[in-house]
Amino acid sequence: MDWGMKNRLSRIIRPDTGKALMLAVDHGYFLGPTSGLEDLENTVAPLLPYTDSLMLTRGALRNCINAKFPVPIVLRVSGGNSVLEEDLSHEDLTVDIEDAIRLNASAITMSIYIGSPHQHQTIVNLAKTVDMGEKYGIPVLAVTAVGKEMTRDERYLSLACRIAAETGAHIVKTYYCEDFDKLVKKVPIPVVIAGGKKVTEKDALELAYKAISDGAVGVDMGRNIFQAEAPVAMIQAVRSIVHHGNSVKKALDLYSSLKAKKK
Ligand code: R5P
Numbered sequence: 001m002d003w004g005m006k007n008r009l010s011r012i013i014r015p016d017t018g019k020a021l022m023l024a025v026d027h028g029y030f031l032g033p034t035s036g037l038e039d040l041e042n043t044v045a046p047l048l049p050y051t052d053s054l055m056l057t058r059g060a061l062r063n064c065i066n067a068k069f070p071v072p073i074v075l076r077v078s079g080g081n082s083v084l085e086e087d088l089s090h091e092d093l094t095v096d097i098e099d100a101i102r103l104n105a106s107a108i109t110m111s112i113y114i115g116s117p118h119q120h121q122t123i124v125n126l127a128k129t130v131d132m133g134e135k136y137g138i139p140v141l142a143v144t145a146v147g148k149e150m151t152r153d154e155r156y157l158s159l160a161c162r163i164a165a166e167t168g169a170h171i172v173k174t175y176y177c178e179d180f181d182k183l184v185k186k187v188p189i190p191v192v193i194a195g196g197k198k199v200t201e202k203d204a205l206e207l208a209y210k211a212i213s214d215g216a217v218g219v220d221m222g223r224n225i226f227q228a229e230a231p232v233a234m235i236q237a238v239r240s241i242v243h244h245g246n247s248v249k250k251a252l253d254l255y256s257s258l259k260a261k262k263k
Contacts, residue, residue, distance in 0.1 A: 002137055003137070004136070004137025004138075005133075005134075005137040005138070005139055005170075007137075008072075008106045008107060008137065008138060008139055009107075009139050009170065009171075011052075011053065011072035011106040012052065012053050012072060012074065012106060012107055012139065012141075012171065013052075013171075013190060013217055013218065014052055014243070017242075017243045018217070019212070019217060019218050019242045019243055020052055020053070020190075020192060020217055020218030020219075020220075020242070021050075021051055021052045021053075021218055021219060021235075021238065021239050021242045021243065022051065022052060022053045022054070022055055022074060022192060022218060022219065022220035022221070023044070023047055023048075023051040023053070023054050023055065023220075023221065023222070023225060023226075023235065024055040024056075024194065024195075024220050024221060024222035025037055025040060025043075025044055025054065025055065025056045025060065025222060025226065026055050026056045026057055026060070026076040026109075026222075027222060027223075028040070028057065028060060029057045029076055029079045030079065030081050030082050030083055030088065031082075031083050032082070032083070034223075035227060036223065036226040036227040036231075037226060040060055040064045041063075041064035041065070043226055043231070044064065044065065044226070045066070046231075046232050047225065047226070047231060047232060047235050048065075048069055048071050050232070050235040050236055050239055051071065051235060051239075052072065052218075053071065053072040053073065053074050053106060053107070054071045054072070054073055054074065055074040055075075055076065055109060055141075055220060055222075056073070056074075056075070056076065057075075057076045057079070058075060058076075058095055058099060058100075058103060061073060061075070061103060062103075072106035072107075073103060073104065073105050073106055073107075074105070074106065074107045074108070074109050074141055074220075075095065075100050075103060075105040075107070075108050075109065076095075076108075076109050076110065077093055077094060077095035077100060077108045077109065077110050077129060078091045078092065078093055078094060078109075078110030078111050078122075078125065078129075079091060079092075079094040080092045080094055087116065087117050087118065088113070088116075088145065088147065089113030089116035089117055089118035089119065089121075089122060089145070089147060090117070090118045090121075091110075091111060091113070091118065091121075091122055091125070092121070092125060093110065093125050093128065093129065095108075097132040097133075097135070097136060097138075100138065101136060101138070105138060106138075106139075107138060107139045107140065107141050107170075107171070108129060108132075108133060108138055108139075108140055108141070109140070109141040109142070109143060109173075110122075110125060110126060110129050110140070110142065110143065111142075111143040111144075111145040112125075112126050112142055112143070112144060112145065112160065112163065112164055112167075113145050113147060114144065114150075114156075114159060114160040114163055115147060115149075115150050115156070115160075116145075116147040116149075116150075123163065123167055126140070126142055126164065126167045126168070126169060127167050127168065130167060130168035130169060130170075131168075133170070134168070139170035139171065140168070140169050140170050140171075141169065141170070141171045141172070141173055141192075141220075142164035142167070142169035142171070142172045142173070143172075143173045143174075143194075144157060144160035144161055144164060144172065144173065144174040144175075146160075146175065152175045152177055153177055153178070154177050154178060154179040154180065154182055154183050157174050157175060157177050157183055158182070158183045158186045158187065160174065161174050161183060161186075161187040161191060162186055162187055164187075164189075165187050165188050165189045169189060170189060170190075171189060171190045171191075171192060171217070172187060172189055172190075172191055172192070173191075173192045173193070173194055173220050174191060174192075174193060174194070175193060175194055175196060176193045176196075176207055176210060176211045176214075176216075180210070180211060180214040180215070180216070181214040181215055184214060184215035184216065185215075190217035190218075191215070191216050191217060192216060192217055192218045192219060192220045193207070193208075193211040193216050193218075193219050193220070193221075194219075194220055194221070194222070195207065195208075195219065195220075195221035195222055195223055195224035195225070196223070196224070197223060198223045198224055198227045198228075199224065201224075201228055201229070201234060201237070201252070201255055202248070202252055204221070204224035204228075204234070204238070205237055205238065205241060205248050205251045205252055205255070206248050207224075208221070208238050208241045208242065208251075209241050209247070209248045209251070212241060212242060212245075218242055219238060219242060221238060224238075225238065229259065230255070230258065230259035230262075232258070232263060233254075233255050233256075233258035233259040233263060234255060236254060236255075236258055236263075237251040237252065237254050237255035237258070238251070240254055
């Protein structure tokens with residue numbers, strides 16, 4: 001791995017803990033003004049000091065994020081569909097590598113849809129993204145998007161993550177599932193988990209704890225942070241699990257005390 005690639009990866013996965021806390025706010029690329037992100041600029045600004053990196057689209061980045069804040073960027077480079085379409089797998093690459101470089105992306109990210117009608121196109125697009133990333137030393141985070149008809153079990157998610165790794169992705173983002181430790185052993189690149197739909201703060205912290213205990217390198221959480229009752233407190237609680245190994249109880253106590261202090 002060359003110096004630039006290693007250096008960029010170390011902005012995503014912190015070398016001192018070997019873990020990664022990523023904040024995902026890229027939902028608008030197919031969902032539009034997602035609940036909690038209507039005012040993306042003001043929702044995300046107070047969360048930035050607590051995340052290791054920020055995953056979003058170039059439009060959100062240019063329009064809503066202060067360029068002077070030194071947060072590493074994980075730039076979404078796939079899209080081309082909307083929630084109004086039945087088959088969400090019909091995605092393509094939507095950002096030129098030169099624009100990703102111009103935006104100082106620390107990593108680029110795109111979705112693959114294993115088992116969906118356009119799986120071929122999305123896997124080939126991942127390969128192209130990896131080729132571009134390798135050319136300029138930019139790591140690629142593959143997201144295993146799951147079609148409605150797919151079961152989010154270890155068998156399916158291992159298949160999707162392993163294909164991402166074999167295609168050349170440097171990190172893969174997937175969903176937590178039962179026997180997640182088995183998945184991690186079958187995937188030779190770092191695995192981060194998505195948070196998924198909003199659940200209670202306790203359940204979201206439990207999810208983060210179980211994922212880290214089972215070998216995930218980190219969490220790339222969106223809705224369970226920005227839709228929480230107290231998002232700034234929530235991101236600090238998640239962070240305490242990812243980087244400091246806090247138990248769920250300790251993290252929940254931290255959340256409650258920060259929430260009470262409105263921090
Ligand atoms: C999925 O395709 C996108 O990357 C999502 O924006 C992200 O995975 C969602 O994160 P969460 O499920 O934690 O809201």
